[in-house]
Amino acid sequence: MNYIKLIRWPNLLIIAATMLLVRYTIIWPHLHIVGSEAMVPLHIFMLLVLASVFTAASGYVINDLFDTDVDSVNKPNKMLIGKEIRFSTARQFYWILVAVTILMAAYLGFAVQSWRLSVVIVMMVGLLWFYSKRYKRMNLVGNVVIAAASSLSLVIVWLTDFFYLTGKPQLFAEASALFPKITGTLFVYTMFSFLTSMMREMVKDIEDVEGDARYGCRTFPVVAGVDSAKMMTMGLNVVLMIMIGVWQYVLWQINNYYAFSYLFIVDIIALTTLYQVYFAKEKSNYSRISFLIKVLMVSGLASMAFL
Numbered sequence: 001m002n003y004i005k006l007i008r009w010p011n012l013l014i015i016a017a018t019m020l021l022v023r024y025t026i027i028w029p030h031l032h033i034v035g036s037e038a039m040v041p042l043h044i045f046m047l048l049v050l051a052s053v054f055t056a057a058s059g060y061v062i063n064d065l066f067d068t069d070v071d072s073v074n075k076p077n078k079m080l081i082g083k084e085i086r087f088s089t090a091r092q093f094y095w096i097l098v099a100v101t102i103l104m105a106a107y108l109g110f111a112v113q114s115w116r117l118s119v120v121i122v123m124m125v126g127l128l129w130f131y132s133k134r135y136k137r138m139n140l141v142g143n144v145v146i147a148a149a150s151s152l153s154l155v156i157v158w159l160t161d162f163f164y165l166t167g168k169p170q171l172f173a174e175a176s177a178l179f180p181k182i183t184g185t186l187f188v189y190t191m192f193s194f195l196t197s198m199m200r201e202m203v204k205d206i207e208d209v210e211g212d213a214r215y216g217c218r219t220f221p222v223v224a225g226v227d228s229a230k231m232m233t234m235g236l237n238v239v240l241m242i243m244i245g246v247w248q249y250v251l252w253q254i255n256n257y258y259a260f261s262y263l264f265i266v267d268i269i270a271l272t273t274l275y276q277v278y279f280a281k282e283k284s285n286y287s288r289i290s291f292l293i294k295v296l297m298v299s300g301l302a303s304m305a306f307l
Contacts, residue, residue, distance in 0.1 A: 002084045003093065006064065007057035014298060015056055015153045018193075019049050021304040022157040026185050029307070030178040031161065038171050040164045044111050048160055051104040051121055052153050058097035059128035059149070065090055066132040073211030098125055114163035117156075124152060137217040139224075143205070147197035151190045158186055188247055189304060195240045196297040200290055202233045203277070207286035230277055237274045244270065244300070259306035266303065269296045 023045060031038040040048075064071070064081050071079050081090045102122060109118030127149060136142035162179075165172045205212065205219040206229050213222045221229040244263055251260040273296055276289050 002080055006061055006080050006085065006090070006093075008060045011060075012053045012056055014301075015052055016049050018153055018301050019052060019157050021301065022154050022186065022189070025304040025307045026189075027158060027161055027182055030182050031175055033178065034171060034175045037168075038165060038175050039161050040112060044108065044164075045157075045160070047104055047111075048108060048156065051101055051108060052156065054097050054101040054104065055121060055124050055128070056153075058094055058101060058125060059132070061090060061094040061097065062129055063132040063136070065094065070208065070211040070215050070217065073214055074208040101125055108160070112160060112164040113167040117160055117163050120152075120156065120159065124149060137212075137219070139218045140220055143198055143201040143220070146201055147194045150197040151193040154186060154190050154193060158182060185307070188243075189301060191243060192240070192300050193297065195236055195243070196293055196300065199233050199236045199240070199273075200293040200297070202229055202236070203286050203290045203293060205229065206233075206280075207283055207290065230280065233277050234274055237270060237277065241267065241270045241274075256307065259303055262303050262306050263300075266296065266300045269299055 023039075028039065039045075064079075065087070068079070068082050068087075081087060085093075102125070105118040105121035108121070109115040127145065131142055131145045131149070135145045165175055202220065206221045206226055209219070209221045209226060211217075212219050220232065244266055248260050248263050251257075251263070269292070273289065273292050276285070276292060280286055280289060
């Protein structure tokens with residue numbers, strides 16, 4: 001049970017669900033016009049989901065391994081490594097996850113006849129290691145890296161199908177006219193994921209400012225102050241709300257009234273988040289806001305189901 005908690009199983013479920021939504025609400029409605037063979041077979045896609053889940057799980061484990069000192073101050077009651085799980089055991093668990101991920105990445109590259117896919121997955125594993133070791137302790141760099149990594153779970157679904165199509169010249173030529181629609185819609189949701197991830201990382205940095213400052217982490221709240229971090233979070237929130245509004249306008253123009261109407265729920269959550277950040281004072285406030293931003297992210301990505 002402790003290992004399930006260590007790998008943040010709710011977040012892994014969100015990753016898997018998001019990838020399923022991208023495949024069946026953004027990519028499939030377009031590529032199925034060309035033919036079912038234009039997309040990677042289902043078993044390959046499921047292996048891709050599993051590889052992405054293992055990549056994220058390894059990232060959570062290595063992050064906790066490197067953060068035991070900071071976590072002893074920021075969240076002593078939630079620590080698993082060093083209390084419930086031995087350091088050596090957690091390290092072995094990490095390397096098992098990495099080894100399995102690399103094996104899956106190698107097979108995926110072979111299956112779609114493009115080693116570029118294997119390289120992308122392995123690079124993600126390495127990037128998460130560097131994030132935990134170095135980047136997360138740097139001003140804004142860690143926030144951007146983890147937000148980009150979170151967004152990749154959407155992009156990699158399309159990259160896999162794209163690489164797969166490059167090995168089928170005739171299908172690629174037939175499907176190429178559909179690429180702008182797929183890429184355009186995916187870009188909207190990728191940016192949404194990136195912005196909400198940036199907001200959540202900033203709020204978590206504010207929440208953890210005491211431990212980060214004690215152990216020399218140069219996060220934005222430590223360097224610029226909590227008030228500046230709050231302003232940046234609210235600025236990202238405003239940009240996000242504008243983007244949602246523009247997307248709603250596009251959906252209205254193409255007569256997609258279901259998705260247009262659903263997004264008003266997301267608007268309300270985003271507005272509530274802005275209000276909560278503005279009036280936040282205590283550490284407990286930021287913990288609640290962090291959860292609210294996760295709800296915002298999930299509800300926004302869930303709007304793909306109405307496309």
